[in-house]
Amino acid sequence: MTTESLTAVDAQLQASVQQFYARHMQLLDDGRIEEWASYFTPDGTFAVDGIPVPARGREEIVAGASRTVAQLAEQGIMRRHWLGMSAISPANGSVRVRSYALVVQITKEGAAVRSSTTCEDVLVADGDAWLIQERLVKQDVPA
Amino acid sequence: MTTESLTAVDAQLQASVQQFYARHMQLLDDGRIEEWASYFTPDGTFAVDGIPVPARGREEIVAGASRTVAQLAEQGIMRRHWLGMSAISPANGSVRVRSYALVVQITKEGAAVRSSTTCEDVLVADGDAWLIQERLVKQDVPA
């Protein structure tokens, strides 16, 4: 990666990617899982490092996220997913985005950072919109 | 909300909204309350859920924020307001923005997340600039 590639990122591309993530994460945190999952391609994958097989397709992705949402609700936990520092790299019709993702957790005791991860997405265009073809979330863990 | 609406957000609109918030929040955290309040329309409202009547007009907004600034100074507390994940929706001459807002609090003991909220603004154009017509801040509290 060189600094020369900076201007290759068009302002409209960055704006559309940032708006995509803003809506996507707000849907997740609002528990609107079906709508959140509609931001993946029908055969999209969601991998988490340490888990051997990624979720594949919206149905599996919805199932996994719904379980988490139900568990958190039971435990009286609300979460806010902040995605930021997104490095955007167009590549042959798709777009690679490597971001930091910070999970803020709110309980009756207050708000605190719950975890820090990186999120590596491959986005593909679907008409005027973006869809996630592949997502890989890596937990930040010291060596 | 559908993903098709993504490209409706013009890059210049997003840039101007983000710059608006960057300046607005830095003024607040620098204690420059009059300048911060000038980002509201003269009859703008600032509502916080749980408080029955919103502050209306710059004078009331300044009064409320000044009290908070004075209290924090007395207690040796500094704050940084991070606004992010802003979903921007143009609507009939105004712009609706729903953001996450994270309050980082710094005391002699160090820095920590103080609270997590959502911030829903209605922005209106004032010549080349934005002004806040309505703000509603909701504290994130688990159900």
Place this chain on the structure above:
Amino acid sequence: MTTESLTAVDAQLQASVQQFYARHMQLLDDGRIEEWASYFTPDGTFAVDGIPVPARGREEIVAGASRTVAQLAEQGIMRRHWLGMSAISPANGSVRVRSYALVVQITKEGAAVRSSTTCEDVLVADGDAWLIQERLVKQDVPA
């Protein structure tokens, strides 16, 4: 600073500055210090308030950052630098950017906010890219 200046910030300028910081901070947190330092001009300065003499030139900047990276690795600490709320002000061929910077620290015990700072940069154009001519990092400390 007036709200009228908002539209002076071109969307392409903001996008390029945000992409610059995303890449710059990811390089730092990945321990790729030489590449991170290449985002400074050859004679760029990195000042931290409270430290009498700033690091000057890439060699000194690399030396300082490498020491920190080695110490953190020894202590089993990973860091994520979030730069945000960047207020961008073009000025005579250079660009001034005042941002908040939040350091998230990850240890075996988990993730937490480590410190909150402001970061004031002077960026200069280098062909199609940005380079940092001057950086001043101020620790947020209550009065």
